[in-house]
Amino acid sequence: MKILVTGGLGFIGSHTVVELQNEGFEVVVVDNLSNSSINVLEGIEAITGKRPIFEEFDLRDKPKVQDFFQKHDDIAGVIHFAASKAVGESVEEPLLYYENNLGVLVYVLQELKKKGDASFIFSSSCTVYGQADEMPITEAAPVKPAESPYGNTKQVGEEIIRDTCKVNPELKAISLRYFNPIGAHPSGKIGELPIGVPQNLVPFITQTGVGLREQLSVFGDDYPTEDGTCVRDYIHVVDLAKAHVAALQRLLENKNEGNYEVFNLGTGTGSSVLEVIQSFERVSGEKLNYKIVGRRPGDVIQAYADTKKANEILGWKAKSSLDDAMKSAWEWEKIVRS
Ligand SMILES: NC(=O)c1ccc[n+]([C@@H]2O[C@H](COP(=O)([O-])OP(=O)(O)OC[C@H]3O[C@@H](n4cnc5c(N)ncnc54)[C@H](O)[C@@H]3O)[C@@H](O)[C@H]2O)c1
Numbered sequence: 001m002k003i004l005v006t007g008g009l010g011f012i013g014s015h016t017v018v019e020l021q022n023e024g025f026e027v028v029v030v031d032n033l034s035n036s037s038i039n040v041l042e043g044i045e046a047i048t049g050k051r052p053i054f055e056e057f058d059l060r061d062k063p064k065v066q067d068f069f070q071k072h073d074d075i076a077g078v079i080h081f082a083a084s085k086a087v088g089e090s091v092e093e094p095l096l097y098y099e100n101n102l103g104v105l106v107y108v109l110q111e112l113k114k115k116g117d118a119s120f121i122f123s124s125s126c127t128v129y130g131q132a133d134e135m136p137i138t139e140a141a142p143v144k145p146a147e148s149p150y151g152n153t154k155q156v157g158e159e160i161i162r163d164t165c166k167v168n169p170e171l172k173a174i175s176l177r178y179f180n181p182i183g184a185h186p187s188g189k190i191g192e193l194p195i196g197v198p199q200n201l202v203p204f205i206t207q208t209g210v211g212l213r214e215q216l217s218v219f220g221d222d223y224p225t226e227d228g229t230c231v232r233d234y235i236h237v238v239d240l241a242k243a244h245v246a247a248l249q250r251l252l253e254n255k256n257e258g259n260y261e262v263f264n265l266g267t268g269t270g271s272s273v274l275e276v277i278q279s280f281e282r283v284s285g286e287k288l289n290y291k292i293v294g295r296r297p298g299d300v301i302q303a304y305a306d307t308k309k310a311n312e313i314l315g316w317k318a319k320s321s322l323d324d325a326m327k328s329a330w331e332w333e334k335i336v337r338s
Contacts, residue, residue: 001252002026004075006059006108007082008052009036011192012123012181015241016079018047018190023245027052028072030059031082035195043189059104069111077119077248080108083153086199087298090150101153102160109164112171119251120173121244124158126233126264126303127151128177135270136306139177139262147298158262165260172251172259179233179266179305181240183325184332191332192237201273202234202326205280206333208288216288218273220295223302229273231302233266236320236328240265246316266305267318276322283327 007013008029029052045051057064083101090097112118130144146152158175182202184191198204207213221228243265
């Protein structure tokens with residue numbers, strides 16, 4: 001079966017292409033390389049022995065999206081990763097985020113609607129929960145007002161899909177709310193390649209570890225958590241990628257209940273910033289240069305997933321520990337810098 005993976009050369013997309021190809025799917029990747037490199041194709045080929053079909057274009061170009069779906073009229077499903085994801089940049093450039101994250105979503109859904117029967121997986125985020133009232137966070141937790149235009153694109157994106165599914169019963173969709181994806185493929189052939197200063201904790205740690213950054217700032221140690229630093233649910237990107245295959249298979253096999261569903265993807269375990277640093281020091285044998293600074297506006301205190309729904313309904317469970325994921329991130333960082 002032919003599956004379109006938008007943003008398939010990016011961090012999570014590339015790992016998902018690997019898992020899809022391992023399961024025998026034929027994959028077509030569309031990516032404009034705005035936040036990825038063409039070399040990722042080689043990494044995917046080295047791991048799976050197969051190069052996915054690749055089309056380089058910007059999905060904001062609606063006529064090109066239409067031409068693409070005409071050319072590949074046998075696409076059975078779409079996993080939609082392509083989006084801009086820098087929270088700070090989204091505050092500076094909201095329209096860029098609304099255009100890229102929502103405009104493109106609309107164009108792709110318009111094409112799927114024309115096809116009728118189609119399966120669609122959307123990259124959402126635990127950011128939709130804001131500071132949830134209860135831990136762990138279930139899918140029933142209320143969606144809180146977004147802290148940034150980026151976060152808002154995930155909330156509105158989910159609403160666009162829900163509304164579209166309501167009136168297009170043949171269309172089947174799942175939104176996957178990721179917690180904090182980290183790590184790299186154990187082969188060392190693909191991983192996260194942040195352009196510029198990393199926005200996320202783990203790439204910042206590994207870049208500090210190799211000496212690319214001088215020091216890690218830990219934003220706040222006076223939060224009401226065990227050690228005072230913020231708590232998140234770090235999930236190995238390979239586990240996350242496998243969840244996409246499970247979700248897609250559920251739709252392709254018509255096992256879904258209703259034509260729009262939502263799942264949390266996390267490990268169910270919360271780790272504090274200091275625990276993540278300790279994990280790095282354990283797996284690398286290096287001391288990390290870090291300092292505690294003031295709180296950063298917009299950070300929630302803690303967020304970790306209740307994974308029961310995904311475990312039971314998708315039949316999927318995250319397998320890797322924080323140390324496993326950290327080790328793979330560290331190995332990858334050393335390969336990238338060598
Ligand atoms: N990484 C995270 O922590 C995280 C957490 C929650 C949700 N998400 C979501 O998951 C998805 C994938 O995230 P990622 O970390 O792999 O990001 P990424 O930036 O590594 O991958 C996104 C890919 O999409 C491509 N792209 C962006 N806009 C495009 C366009 N208009 N046309 C064609 N290609 C385009 C980029 O070049 C890149 O290869 C995104 O939707 C992101 O918002 C990520």
